[in-house]
Amino acid sequence: MDADKGRAKKMVVKNLSFFYGGSKALTDVSLDFYANQVTALIGPSGCGKSTLLRCLNRMNDLIPYSRSEGQVLLDGESIYDPKVDVVSLRRRVGMVFQKPNPFPKTIFENVAYGLRVNGVKDRSTIEQKVEDTLKNAALWEEVKERLYDSALGLSGGQQQRLCIARALAVEPEVVLMDEPASALDPIATQKIEELIHHLKKCYTIIIVTHNMQQAARVSDVTAFFYLGKLIEAGVTDTIFTRPKLKQTEEYITGRFG
Amino acid sequence: MKASQRSGQSRRRKEKSIRILFFAVASASILTLSLIIIFLFMEGVPIFEKVSLKEFILGKYWYPTYDPPEFGIFPLIVASLAVTAVASLISIPLGVMTAAYLAEIASSRLREIVKPIVELLAALPSVVIGFFGMVVVAPFLQNTFNLATGLNLFNAALMLAFMSVPTICSISEDAIFSVPKELKEASLALGATHWETIWRVIVPASISGISTAVILGMSRAMGETMVVLMVAGGAGMIPTSLFDPVRPLPASIAAEMAEAPFRGDHYSALFATGIVLFAFTLLFNLVADHVSNKYRQVGAATL
Ligand SMILES: Nc1ncnc2c1ncn2[C@@H]1O[C@H](COP(=O)(O)OP(=O)(O)OP(=O)(O)O)[C@@H](O)[C@H]1O
Ligand SMILES: [Mg+2]
Numbered sequence: 001m002d003a004d005k006g007r008a009k010k011m012v013v014k015n016l017s018f019f020y021g022g023s024k025a026l027t028d029v030s031l032d033f034y035a036n037q038v039t040a041l042i043g044p045s046g047c048g049k050s051t052l053l054r055c056l057n058r059m060n061d062l063i064p065y066s067r068s069e070g071q072v073l074l075d076g077e078s079i080y081d082p083k084v085d086v087v088s089l090r091r092r093v094g095m096v097f098q099k100p101n102p103f104p105k106t107i108f109e110n111v112a113y114g115l116r117v118n119g120v121k122d123r124s125t126i127e128q129k130v131e132d133t134l135k136n137a138a139l140w141e142e143v144k145e146r147l148y149d150s151a152l153g154l155s156g157g158q159q160q161r162l163c164i165a166r167a168l169a170v171e172p173e174v175v176l177m178d179e180p181a182s183a184l185d186p187i188a189t190q191k192i193e194e195l196i197h198h199l200k201k202c203y204t205i206i207i208v209t210h211n212m213q214q215a216a217r218v219s220d221v222t223a224f225f226y227l228g229k230l231i232e233a234g235v236t237d238t239i240f241t242r243p244k245l246k247q248t249e250e251y252i253t254g255r256f257g
Numbered sequence: 258m259k260a261s262q263r264s265g266q267s268r269r270r271k272e273k274s275i276r277i278l279f280f281a282v283a284s285a286s287i288l289t290l291s292l293i294i295i296f297l298f299m300e301g302v303p304i305f306e307k308v309s310l311k312e313f314i315l316g317k318y319w320y321p322t323y324d325p326p327e328f329g330i331f332p333l334i335v336a337s338l339a340v341t342a343v344a345s346l347i348s349i350p351l352g353v354m355t356a357a358y359l360a361e362i363a364s365s366r367l368r369e370i371v372k373p374i375v376e377l378l379a380a381l382p383s384v385v386i387g388f389f390g391m392v393v394v395a396p397f398l399q400n401t402f403n404l405a406t407g408l409n410l411f412n413a414a415l416m417l418a419f420m421s422v423p424t425i426c427s428i429s430e431d432a433i434f435s436v437p438k439e440l441k442e443a444s445l446a447l448g449a450t451h452w453e454t455i456w457r458v459i460v461p462a463s464i465s466g467i468s469t470a471v472i473l474g475m476s477r478a479m480g481e482t483m484v485v486l487m488v489a490g491g492a493g494m495i496p497t498s499l500f501d502p503v504r505p506l507p508a509s510i511a512a513e514m515a516e517a518p519f520r521g522d523h524y525s526a527l528f529a530t531g532i533v534l535f536a537f538t539l540l541f542n543l544v545a546d547h548v549s550n551k552y553r554q555v556g557a558a559t560l
Contacts, residue, residue, distance in 0.1 A: 059442060064365065091448030101439035104462050114447035117457070163443070170447055 009076075010035040010174060010204040011056060011093075016070035018051055020063065025051045027228045028070070033174070033221075038196060038205045040219035040236065042212070044251070048228040049208040050098060053176045056206065057093040058086050074174070091118060094172030096180050098208075100159035102151035102166070107143050110151045110162055114170035129169055136198075137165035138191035157184040161192070168199070175199065177207040181214065193218050212252055216240050224248045297535065300520075301528030304328065313529060319493040319504075321513065321523040328526045330533065332495045336410070336503035337479060337537070339496055340489065343414035344421060344478045349471050351418070352425030356467075359426075360433035361455050372430065379423035387487030390416040395488065402500060410496050410503045413489035417481055421474035428473065432466020433459060468548040476541035480534065482507035506534045 011033040018026035026048045033039050041049045054060045055068060058079060072079050079089050102110050111130045120126055130147075134140040139161040143154070151162055160183050167175060177196075181189040196205055196218050209215050215222055216236060223233035224247075232239065232248045243249045304313065308328050316329015355375065359368050394415060395407030436459050444454040460467070490502020491512065504512075510527050517523040 057446060059446060062438075062442065062445070087448055087450050090446055095446040097439065097443065097446075099439060101437070101443045103440060103443065103458055113444070113457070114449075117444075117447060117449040117453045166443075166447065 007034040007037065009033070010074070011206075012071075012073040012076075013052070013055075014071040014073070016052070016055060016068065016072060018048070018055055018060065018069075019067045021065045025228050026055070029225075029228075029230045031223055031230055031233055033204055033206055035204050036200050036202075037220040038200050038207060038218050039221045039223065040215040041206065041208045041223050041225060042210070042215050042251070043225035043231075045210075047225040049225055050178050051228075052225070053095070053178055053206065053208055056174070056176055057090050057095055059090075059095065061086065091170060092172055093174045093176065094167040094170060095176040096160075096164050096167050096178065098178040098182070100156055100163050100183060102154070102159050102162050104150065104152055106148045107151045107154070107162060108147040111165050111169050114166060118170055133165045133169045134162075136168060136195065137161045138188075138195055139165060157188045160184060161188065164192070164195070172203070174204045174206065177205065179208050179210060182210065189214070212240075212254075224251060226251070294535075297528060297531055301525055301530075301532045304522060304525035304529045307522055313526075314533070317495065319509070321517070321526055326522060328522070330506070330509075330526075330530055332493050333504055333506045333509050333530065334533065335495050336489065337505040337507075337534070339410055339503065340413045340417055340485060340505055341475055341479045343410065343499070344417035345471070345475050347415065347418035348421045348425055348474055348478070352422045352470070352474060353429050353467060355422070355426045356429035356433055356470075357455060357460070360430050361451075361459065372427070375423050375426050375430075377423075378419075379427065381420075383420060383481060383483040384487070386416050386419055387484045390484065390488035398500070404500050406490055406502055408488050408490040408502055409500045410489065411499045413485050413503070413505070416484045416488055417478040420481060420484065421478045424477055425470045425474035428470035429463070429467045432463035432470065435466075436462045465549045465551070469545045472541050472545035472548065476538050476545070479541065480507060480538045482511050486511050506530055506537075510534070 009032045013029055013031045013033075016026055016029045017024060029048075029052060031039075041052065043049055051060070055072060056079075060066050060068065068080065074089070074093065078084070079093075103113060105113070108130055111133055112126050115126050115129055120129075131140065131144075134143065139158060142158060143162075146153075151159065154162060160180060164177075164180060181192050184192060193214065196207065199205060200220075207215075207219065219236045221233065222236045222239040224231045224239065224243075226247060232243060232245050234244075239248065240252060243252065308316070313328055313330060314334070315331050316327065317331050318327040318329045319332055320327040359372055359375075363371065390412050391408070394412050397407065398404060398409070398412055399407035440458055440462060441454055444458045445451070449457070485505045485508040489505055489508055491504050491508065492502040493504040493509070494501070496503050510530055513523065514527055517527055
């Protein structure tokens, strides 16, 4: 990965395996995520992309009988260390879920929620932040007239952008996005892609996508997974034009079988 | 073609007769209920030829067997409201917190063991709870607080709280448990603690179910007869302290109905008391219904 030389490794995954009860969802995955880069995780359904993503902010802790082996480092420190405070870890590593999941609260409160739980009390600070973040997520124009209506009244695509705004409001260092554009129309998708492009100036972004063109457009690094294993990872341009492995090439060109 | 048409016709006929059957059964139960209500009013209303509605409801003295009798049920209404209120003060926090604990904090093993036990408590016959209040709680209260009698407002409230906790807990638990895990994850992913997530996301998302549970629990406490008959003490006075003996509405009806001369004034007055009690519990249920419609449970957004 020549292009990554000199860039800081924001997160490092070392020999990570993950088990749901007895079944193994990830096998010995090792992968680096660079600061201010977009890393795309691609691969067929069920190959463990979401599982890996959820290991990065320890969301999988919530799943009973699950277990992980190996290491995940954030700025060089293990996030699975017993000393680590999961709450502040999740504050630093934000997440946008595969399915839009806004709170049954107003649009405003959805975005303000993360600020409130993180101790921001000042009304005008919150208002300003909500407006900025909604603008950032390309949603402001559509909702500025109805900030105090229920978020559940938004369309699926709007809800997803609201969830992105909600995650960005707390200014995480790493943003995990699980197919953030799967529910969006082409225009909204383009807005999200521009947003991702814009965000990487400040954040480290890891995105799961099923859309090859999207991966090619937005990401700097692409990692291809199959059956819980990392098959190939590298600079996106290289992966898409000269993949080393035949399997990767077949998946990318849609001849996977 | 013809055969299928015919079978279509016969299916439609079957459909229609099934609909009529269900309609008939449903009407029968509604009809019976209406008859009971009509009967309640027919037997109760004549008392208002003797006393005005205002005197009946706000009258401070309930001496139905004196000469001349006094039919004021205000002390009974106060007693009912007081035992219900005190019982709720105990049962709501207890029930809702137990529910939150079971749904959110307890391990799934523990939940599977404790939930059925709580629900089993609801199956305890009220007479057994009353018995417990009489022989265990009453002497205890009497000795600890040095009272004339342990059969009083507080004892009744305590026993009623016992009775409504399972209702409140079980319905709230269902409501809390059915909050989609996506909402919980969304909150945790934003750096909220488990407690903040419960308090700011899960409870608000299940507030309609919790409110319904609370109101149904209160309505149950209000209408409960056997417990208050056994442990409330039975004095038809306006209570001035938590440890005064009282006579809630249902206790009064149950205690006196057997002695009241058929279709006499006392008899009508008891039926009128029943109407008042019915109005209260109806009110509770209407509020429960309204609340559960207003804050309709909202799940994760779907596309
Ligand atoms: N909560 C769970 N309990 C048990 N098994 C699970 C759970 N979540 C995922 N799995 C299994 O782990 C494997 C990987 O799932 P994962 O959700 O990570 O796939 P994915 O790559 O994100 O797929 P998709 O593209 O369809 O979202 C699958 O075989 C799946 O069935
Ligand atoms: Mg997935």
